[in-house]
Every structure is written in C-alpha cells, then in structure tokens.
Amino acid sequence: MAATAGTAEAAPSVEARGVGLRAGLVTFAFLLAALAVGLAVGPVHVGLGSIVRSALSYVPFLHVHQPLGAVDRAVLWQLRAPRVALAALVGGMLAVAGASYQGVFRNPLCDPYLLGVAGGAGLGATLAIVYASTAAAGGSWTVPLAAFAGAIAAVVVTYGLGRSAGATHMTGALVLAGVTTATFTAAVQTFVQQQHTQQLQNVYSWLLGGFSTATWHDVAICAPYVAAGSLVLVLHRRVLDVLSLGDDEAASLGVDVGRARLAIVVAATLGTAAAVAVSGLIAFVGIIVPHTIRLLVSTSYRAVVPLSLLVGAGFLVLTDVVARTVLSPAELPIGVVTAFFGAPFFAVVLRTSRGAR
C-alpha cells in the first residue's frame, strides 16, 4: 500500500496476503447464512423476517413490535438460539484449535484432541456418569465439569511426559506422549464402562456428542474459554507462520519457541476442553475445516487461523441442522453427520485443488 513512499524506484508489492477481502467477505457471509438457517429451520417454522424483527424487539429504544407469539418465541430463543450459538462456539473453537495444533506441531494430521483432550474428557465424563449421577441427581454441572477436568489433567500429563523427553525433540515427544495418554485413558474409560453396562447408553451418547440439550447456561459456561482461547490463537497467527520454519529458524528470528508453543497449546487446550465439556466428542471438524481453507485460500496461518474460526462455526451450525432434521423428531449423532458429509466434501476439495498447490 504505502511501499512506494520513501523509495525512489517503484517497489514491488511486498505484502503478506493475510485473510484477503474476498475470502473474508465470503466467509463472513457463510457464517451469517448458517446462523440464519440454524434459527429458521426446525419443526416450528419461523420466517427470517420474523426472526430479525423479534431480535430487534429486544433492543431498547428501537420500538420494534414483537411479531412472534409466546410459544414461537420460546422455541426460537430458548430452544433453537442457544443450540445454534453453542454449535457455532464449539465448531469455531475446534477448527481454530485444530489449525493451531497443526501449525505448532508442523503435522497436518494433528487434531484438537491430539494431546489427550478427548481421552481425558471421555474418562472424566464416564466417571461422572457412572459414579456421580446417582449421588448428585439433577447435577447438570457434574458431567461437563468432570469432562473439562479430565481433559485438562490429561494434557498436563502429556505435556509433563513430553518435556521429560527433552526440549530438542519436543514436538515429536509431545505427539507420542499424547498417544500414550490417550491410549491409557481410553483403556481405563472402557474398563469403567464395561463394569457398569447399565450406564452404557448414557456414556455412549455423551461420547458421540451433540447439542440436543443445549441451553444458554451451556453457552455461558463455554463462551469465556472459547473467546479467550480463540483470541490468543488469532493473535498468534503470524507467530504460527514463523514456527512453520522450524524451531531453529524461529529461534534465530528471536522467537522464544518454547514459550510460544506453550501459549498456543494452553489456549487451544482450554478452549477445546470447554467445547468438549458441553458438546461431547465431535470428530473431524478440527481437521477438515483448516485444510479446506488451506486448499481454497492460503496456507499462511494469517488466513488459516481467523478463517477457521468463522468457517468452523458456520460448518457445525449447518451440520447440527442436518443432525436434527433428517430423522426428525429423532436426532442423528452430530459426529456421524460431520464425518458423513465432511469426508466426501473434503475429498472433492482435495481432488479439485490438486493442481493449485
């Protein structure tokens, strides 16, 4: 933009592409459309105009008349809206965490569950469902809290294990430590589950994940972690580009690699753990969304990180619409839908953009 100022010759355009205006607008429009579909679609039909007017009627001083009856209003704002909001938060978080993990470990197959978040959360939730649900009846907090604690504990163990292997091979050691933790927690979780087959259904449906019981309460639990976590990750987008050059080059460019990696892992883990705690284990979002952006827009983390946040949010909202409408009034597990539609879509993207790289 201002590159020519101060230099006599015409300077070449030396800009990092970043998000780019077009990709930014398209992505934003996609998210808005997904939110609108999420709010409008369901057994009770509510038109888009009514949704907008109903929303505006809550804004003071605008004096917009509430167009919906009490039932429609309750369906829209107490059932559907929290569900859409929660799906957006979880989808955005899983996608942005997946993108960041892939960057920090320089491995395209990393997903947000890499360091044991999934195994730890699964074990925590299983223990809570099996041992606590009878004792603390009606404790809707118990399972998410136990899942959150289990996820954080598992990642702390993984990080400790990885560090003890020495700083020089930190990334490889962390990935291996994550596999170790995940395997161990899965073993314990399966054992507990087998000992309490009467709770199998509850455990299983938690593990599959979903938003059928979403409330504003869940949104409030999860939102601060997602907001803080994704803010830290978006701020680190250029640092992630520097880390993509490898530890040595990043360090020789003045970056404290260990500290940067820890900040990114902590932010991604806290956000992911909060998302998993309120939604269960939803596979595939953390891999498919960042890679779609890499293939269609740019591999620079300056684009991948912010766009993953927006696209992941919209993607999971739409997936949830499919999950709750296809077999209505029954619901499909959302993880099944993300994989069933995500895998072929990703295959198409992979094929059509082969030559683009």
Added chain:
Amino acid sequence: MIETRDLWVRFGPVAAVRGLSLRAETGGWTALIGPNGAGKTSALRALAGLADYDGEVLLDGQDARRLGRRSVARLVAFVPQKPETPPALTVAEYVLLGRTPHIPYLGGEGRRDREAAARALRRLELEGFADRPLGSLSGGELQRAVLAKALAQEAPVLLLDEPTTALDLGRQQLVLELVDALRADGLTVVTTLHDLTLAGQYAERLVLLDEGAVVAEGPAAEVLSAPNVAAHYGANVRVLEEDGGVFVLPVRSG
C-alpha cells in the same frame, strides 16, 4: 563484528567445541572447516544463540547472553543447512518473516518492514517473484529467496551452515558469489564449509577445527597444506596454488 572467547559447547559429557576463540571482522568472510564431527556446526549454532555454551560470544563488543534473544536476532541472521521453505507461502510472505525480530511478538509488519523486504528482494533480483509460491521456484531462485529472507533481517552478521550442501557445482558457485556480494556490501559472514577448495577461494580466513579445537587458522595458503589436511582429515591430497587460489585435490592413495 562477532567474536568468541573460550567457547565450549557440550552435549552431556561430550564437548563438541573446546575453547574456541575467534574474531570475525566487519566485511570479512570466515570459514569454519574441519572433518565430520569437528564441531563446525555446533560452533556456528552457538554463535547464532541456538546452542547452550560456556564462554563468551560478543556482538559488537556486547555479551550476547545479556542482549536477549530478540536483540541477538537483530544482529545475527542464521541460515541452516536445510532451511524450511513452506511451498505454498509466497516469496513476499517468506521474506517478510525475516522481519520478525523487528516486529512486536504479536504484531504485524509495518511500512518499514515492507520496505526492508522490498530492498532484500531487489538486492537478490527477485522483484518479479514477490507473489510466486516458494514451491514454484527453481533451485537457484529458492536459494536467492532464502538469502533474501536473511537479508531482510537487516542483521550485520550472516551465519550460513554448509550453504553448498546438496547443490550442483553451478549452484554452489552461484550461492557463494551471492554471499560474497553481500559481504562486499559490508556484512560479516561466517560459514561452515566442507569443500576445501571453495572455502579457500571465497573466505579470506579459514579456521580448521578438529575434535572441537582450533588446530590451524589464517589465510587459505597457510591452513590448506597437504600435511594439515592429511593430519586432520586423514586424506591424501595434493594442494595446488595457482592464480592466487588454493586447490585441494584428492589423490588416490596406494
């Protein structure tokens, strides 16, 4: 100017560099040579602040340890033996990453950074390549992009670890000529080099390391003697001096 005093690099009980004291003057080219495992790369990594060391590394007379990582990165640019060049990044994006030590930790590039990157691209004749992905460049163009990124760092000292490894003869000369031109601009250059003839032609000062210690140093004609090469490389060579250059030719023994 970069200087070391009694530099030791240890890996557990093994010392890779033993008491290295060297002084690389501004605008000069110093080559660290020596057989495999002599400690060349460890010494260079210590100079770049990438390896723990005992002793002192002085940058323009200041203790590198006191300066901190970012300040060191503004004074010393380091090009590893095999630099990562993410194929989908554009040349501009890649070269701009060289500005990292001048940008706040979570910040983005400003006008001065874009100008510095543009100058680096111009210096290495890459103006037309700014928007090309690294993966689309030829080997020679990629080498220039790597040097442009180091140049954009605007550090007065340039360290290169085996810059000619895995390059054919023409590209080896291309890279060394480019480095020589940057040195003529006033950069202090320190490289490790395993090709003794090339080292003798481009560097005005050679430091021969063996088992971590300096065993000879000075101009090529002094360091690259047949007895020196035989004693430290275990190689049978003939050394020719012609047109002011020193040529080390392997000769089959027996």
